[in-house]
Amino acid sequence: MASSPFSLRLSPELKERLDAVAESEDRSASYVATKAIEAFLDARDAKERAIDAAFLEADKGVFVSSEAVDRWMESWGTDNELPMPEPDVFIDKSHR
Incomplete structure (x- = not known):
């Protein structure tokens, strides 16, 4: 899959945590950050689907x-x- 460059600013503490996880997982910080963003967006999408389902259920x-x-x-x-x-x-x- 193609990817696009993206830049973010992290606090020194967050960057340190990211680097520590990347090192412990033997992955790059970019990979870990990408997976974290993906997990956040997946969780947000799931929350939206749950809210929509709850509204449909409540409408009954x-x-x-x-x-x-x-x-x-x-x-x-x-x-x-x-x-x-x-x-x-x-x-x-x-x-x-």
Whole structure:
């Protein structure tokens, strides 16, 4: 894959950390920086997809109440641990 040159300014501390990782991985600092940027962008894209999916799910109008979640969480670690709660709040979106 072709690459394009890119320049950045790093604090001395960050450059030192980058160089240390590059040395321990037996890679160049450029390689480590490229992989770090790629991982950051991949995580950001995944976050955006998760947010979009959450909005689509919320648009269905089906939720679990905070009371049900509280009861469930309060049961954790007890002899009578409850199963994950089922939705108990249904919003009719046709009346908006």
